[in-house]
Amino acid sequence: MAVPNEDNMSAQLSSHFFGDLLDSIIADVASECHRIVRLGLDRNLEEEEEELKLSAQARVRVADSSNGGEANGKYVVDIFGQTHPSVASEIFDCMNCGRSIMAGRFAPHLEKCMGKGRKARLKVTRSSTAAQNRHSRGSPASTYSPYSSSTSTNRLSNGTSSVAGEEYSNGTFEEP
Amino acid sequence: MLGYWLIESGEKERLMELLRERLIECGWRDEMKALCRSFTKKKGRENVTVDDLVQVITPKGRASVPDSVKAELLQRIRSFLASAAL
Numbered sequence: 001m002a003v004p005n006e007d008n009m010s011a012q013l014s015s016h017f018f019g020d021l022l023d024s025i026i027a028d029v030a031s032e033c034h035r036i037v038r039l040g041l042d043r044n045l046e047e048e049e050e051e052l053k054l055s056a057q058a059r060v061r062v063a064d065s066s067n068g069g070e071a072n073g074k075y076v077v078d079i080f081g082q083t084h085p086s087v088a089s090e091i092f093d094c095m096n097c098g099r100s101i102m103a104g105r106f107a108p109h110l111e112k113c114m115g116k117g118r119k120a121r122l123k124v125t126r127s128s129t130a131a132q133n134r135h136s137r138g139s140p141a142s143t144y145s146p147y148s149s150s151t152s153t154n155r156l157s158n159g160t161s162s163v164a165g166e167e168y169s170n171g172t173f174e175e176p
Numbered sequence: 177m178l179g180y181w182l183i184e185s186g187e188k189e190r191l192m193e194l195l196r197e198r199l200i201e202c203g204w205r206d207e208m209k210a211l212c213r214s215f216t217k218k219k220g221r222e223n224v225t226v227d228d229l230v231q232v233i234t235p236k237g238r239a240s241v242p243d244s245v246k247a248e249l250l251q252r253i254r255s256f257l258a259s260a261a262l
Binding site: 010013020021022024025027028030032033 | 179188191196199205208209212213225230233237238246250257
């Protein structure tokens with residue numbers, strides 16, 4: 001009978017085509033993973049995902065506790081009878097990278113933002129890194145008295161008691 | 177010859193889209209990506225080639241397609257073949 005033969009052939013063909021489709025998709029996935037690995041995108045992706053997840057979790061915790069939090073057993077009452085959320089909830093912008101961060105997650109964020117990234121270390125900003133500017137020799141951003149940017153040899157060569165006196169009274173000495 | 181017809185009619189594209197969607201839904205794609213990542217950690221970022229990854233994924237990938245997905249696709253292919261043969 002023709003029907004079983006046709007069925008057989010049709011089944012074989014179908015499997016064959018299915019295998020084709022699957023192979024194409026496998027090649028797609030492999031090529032995409034290869035690209036991500038070679039471009040180093042997975043590292044950035046994972047860090048960002050983790051950070052987003054953690055800040056989302058923190059936000060959920062805050063929202064929960066502000067809604068009454070009966071399930072939350074960590075409700076602490078201070079001497080004035082006030083309760084504080086377990087995670088500081090204020091949202092502001094990080095002055096280093098410009099992202100909006102929850103206050104409770106700011107410390108870990110700073111670790112990643114200032115610690116690991118090469119770009120973070122190279123960036124020099126005025127506000128909170130003014131101390132760093134003072135220590136760096138010959139930095140043009142330093143607006144303190146010109147004596148502070150001079151090298152120690154300069155000071156020695158000046159040598160006059162009046163100059164030394166001025167320096168001390170200015171109190172701009174940064175030497176440890 | 178029939179394969180040519182499959183492509184020409186646009187059916188192959190539709191089938192591939194359908195299969196891709198199903199495999200993403202059921203988490204197959206994420207499994208494959210995880211396999212790639214663990215292989216990469218072992219072999220080292222710089223030494224991984226596309227061929228490597230294809231070889232890594234293929235056996236597990238073919239075996240772990242959910243039965244329902246496979247059945248659905250096979251059904252569609254068979255009905256397409258039947259309609260094309262007429």
